[in-house]
Amino acid sequence: MTKKYKTHVEPYLDLVKSMRIDGFKEEDIAKKLDIGKSTWYKYKTEHLELVEALKISKEILISSLEQTLFQQALKGNTTALIFSLKNLAPQKWADKKVVETNAFDDFFDSMKQFENRLC
Numbered sequence: 001m002t003k004k005y006k007t008h009v010e011p012y013l014d015l016v017k018s019m020r021i022d023g024f025k026e027e028d029i030a031k032k033l034d035i036g037k038s039t040w041y042k043y044k045t046e047h048l049e050l051v052e053a054l055k056i057s058k059e060i061l062i063s064s065l066e067q068t069l070f071q072q073a074l075k076g077n078t079t080a081l082i083f084s085l086k087n088l089a090p091q092k093w094a095d096k097k098v099v100e101t102n103a104f105d106d107f108f109d110s111m112k113q114f115e116n117r118l119c
Helices: 002-021 026-032 037-046 048-074 078-088 103-118
Strands: none
Touching: 002 026, 002 037, 002 048, 026 037, 037 048, 048 078
């Protein structure tokens, strides 16, 4: 397996980075390199340089998308504005509000008390 990594992946780490920056999914990159999914995921556990290449390129992709989104929002693209606000200030703009509750804890405590009374 490592032999194929040396011939099919390692020489193409720059291509891997470039493809990821261009928005390719990992499955597509593996396919382009003639690597099966399970082998791809195995390589990710065995080769730190592959993980780093994917991590760095994903961060660059996200940064690029954020810049594009911000530019669109500045141009008055209302969808981009809404999306940006929801992600940058979710506590104020999110569609859903997160409500923390102890209802399950209270329920189980009540059930334990009830069970103790029966015994």
